[in-house]
Every structure is written in structure tokens, then in C-alpha cells.
Amino acid sequence: MARQESVRPRRSAQSANSTFKDTVAVKAIRSLTSDALRTRIMRNNRASGNQSTELRLIELMSEARISGWRRHSMLFGRPDFVFPKARVAVFVDGCFWHGCSCKRTPTANSAFWVQKVLTNRSRDRRVSRILRDRGWQVIRIWEHQLKKNPRRVLLRIARSVGTLLEIDRLA
Ligand SMILES: [Zn+2]
Numbered sequence: 734m735a736r737q738e739s740v741r742p743r744r745s746a747q748s749a750n751s752t753f754k755d756t757v758a759v760k761a762i763r764s765l766t767s768d769a770l771r772t773r774i775m776r777n778n779r780a781s782g783n784q785s786t787e788l789r790l791i792e793l794m795s796e797a798r799i800s801g802w803r804r805h806s807m808l809f810g811r812p813d814f815v816f817p818k819a820r821v822a823v824f825v826d827g828c829f830w831h832g833c834s835c836k837r838t839p840t841a842n843s844a845f846w847v848q849k850v851l852t853n854r855s856r857d858r859r860v861s862r863i864l865r866d867r868g869w870q871v872i873r874i875w876e877h878q879l880k881k882n883p884r885r886v887l888l889r890i891a892r893s894v895g896t897l898l899e900i901d902r903l904a
Contacts, residue, residue, distance in 0.1 A: 770841050771841075771842060771845065786876050787813050787814075787825055789880075789883075790813075790823075790874070790886075793879070793886070793887055794887070797891065798896075799890060799891055799894065801818055801819065801894065801896075802814045802816050802823070803817060806822075808864070808869075809864060810822070810824075810864060812864075812871075813825045816893075819870070819894045819895055821890070821893045821894050822864050823873075823874065824861075824873045824874065825874050825879065826857065826876065827876050828875055828876045831850070831853050831875075832850035832851070832853065832854050833875050835877045857873070870893045872889060872893055874886050
């Protein structure tokens with residue numbers, strides 16, 4: 734019972750010489766601002782998120798005549814694309830949410846973001862490992878690679894799936 738008290742051992746050493754920064758009112762305002770900011774950051778990154786990158790990959794794959802894929806598979810980890818025959822699972826990872834080095838963690842509330850991204854990354858690793866253990870090839874594509882080097886992405890997929898690409902058509 735007494736343990737409940739010890740759940741929040743809040744920086745007592747620091748708050749001993751507490752400054753203006755730590756007053757309750759200021760804390761409340763700061764958390765309001767950061768909540769609003771957090772919501773905005775989430776919204777921005779969701780809007781430009783998975784849906785459009787998936788559609789982009791569909792477009793690229795049909796240009797390259799890569800077929801045999803399915804979406805909305807119920808396979809473990811819910812890959813974005815699955816090639817059932819070739820047993821290839823493709824994930825398109827949003828750079829922001831999955832912690833690509835091309836994105837910086839927002840400076841406001843960075844502990845929150847770092848934690849969130851770490852959680853996502855460890856789940857990604859676990860999902861990949863489990864799928865590989867079950868005999869799937871796992872391809873993880875960064876959102877930015879789709880934009881910067883779609884050709885390489887397609888080559889990777891084609892190689893795993895065993896499709897011969899008509900490379901010239903992709904230039
Ligand atoms: Zn990236």
C-alpha cells in the first residue's frame with residue numbers, strides 16, 4: 734500500500750532549487766501547448782502517411798508489371814503488401830513513425846516521441862523476425878526511398894518475388 738507513494742519520485746533534487754519554470758500554472762500551459770503541438774505533428778504525419786505511400790507503391794509496381802500481391806492481408810504484423818505465392822511480405826514504413834534517420838524528433842516533448850518511435854521500432858523488428866521464422870521474406874521500405882529511389886525499391890521487390898523486371902521501362 735505504501736508503495737503507491739513511490740510511483741512518482743519526481744526530480745526532488747532539482748525542484749529543491751525550483752525556478753519559475755516549475756510553477757503549476759506554467760506547467761499546465763506548457764502541457765497544453767505541447768498537447769496541441771503533439772496533435773498537430775501526429776496529424777501532419779498521418780495525412781502524408783501510409784495511405785499515399787501505399788498507393789505510390791501500387792502505381793510503381795503496376796508500371797513495372799510486378800503482380801501477385803495482395804493488400805489488407807491478415808498475416809501476422811499486417812504487412813502492407815503480401816505476395817502469397819512467393820511468400821514475400823512488404824512493409825512500407827513511414828519515416829516519422831518508424832524512426833528513419835531522415836526525420837528529426839520534434840524538439841517539443843522529445844521524450845514522448847523517442848519512446849513512441851522506440852516502441853514502433855522494436856515491434857517492427859519482432860514482426861520481421863517472426864515472419865522470417867515462419868518462412869517469409871520480409872522487405873521493409875522507407876517512405877523516403879519510394880520518393881528518392883523507386884527503382885531500387887522495385888528491384889528489391891522484384892528480386893525477392895522472382896519477377897524479371899523490364900528495367901528500361903522504369904527509367
Ligand atoms: Zn526516411
